[in-house]
Amino acid sequence: QEQLVESGGGLVQAGDSLTLSCAASGRTFSSYTMGWFRQAPGKQREFVAGITGGDFGAWFYADSVKDRFVVSRDNAKNTVYLQMNSLNLEDTAVYYCAAKRSRIGAPTYPGQYDYWGQGTQVTVSS
Numbered sequence: 001q002e003q004l005v006e007s008g009g010g011l012v013q014a015g016d017s018l019t020l021s022c023a024a025s026g027r028t029f030s031s032y033t034m035g036w037f038r039q040a041p042g043k044q045r046e047f048v049a050g051i052t053g054g055d056f057g058a059w060f061y062a063d064s065v066k067d068r069f070v071v072s073r074d075n076a077k078n079t080v081y082l083q084m085n086s087l088n089l090e091d092t093a094v095y096y097c098a099a100k101r102s103r104i105g106a107p108t109y110p111g112q113y114d115y116w117g118q119g120t121q122v123t124v125s126s
Contacts, residue, residue, distance in 0.1 A: 008020040013125055022097030032099040034053075035099075054103050094120065098115060099115040
């Protein structure tokens with residue numbers, strides 16, 4: 001069982017940057033595809049960004065964030081990051097990291113992931 005713990009959320013102003021971290025507990029982290037999702041009040045959980053497993057993971061993004069957010073991973077630290085730039089009000093949500101027990105593919109649906117963190121709140125104010 002993989003445990004994922006997100007951190008780094010908070011209250012920021014529009015235009016600011018914020019970096020989220022997700023620490024994993026297992027020994028096989030490097031082989032997992034990792035994803036970031038978010039869920040705003042009253043809305044469904046939506047895909048934000050992901051990075052495939054291995055030492056040179058390939059990243060993939062939702063259109064709404066691809067020019068502003070950067071996903072990365074440090075396998076030595078069992079951690080995946082989401083750097084968020086030029087934040088706007090629509091980015092306000094609870095952000096979740098997720099792990100898929102495969103390094104293949106670019107999964108963008110919640111049901112494709114096997115493990116989830118508890119989430120961290122990001123609030124963007126005007």
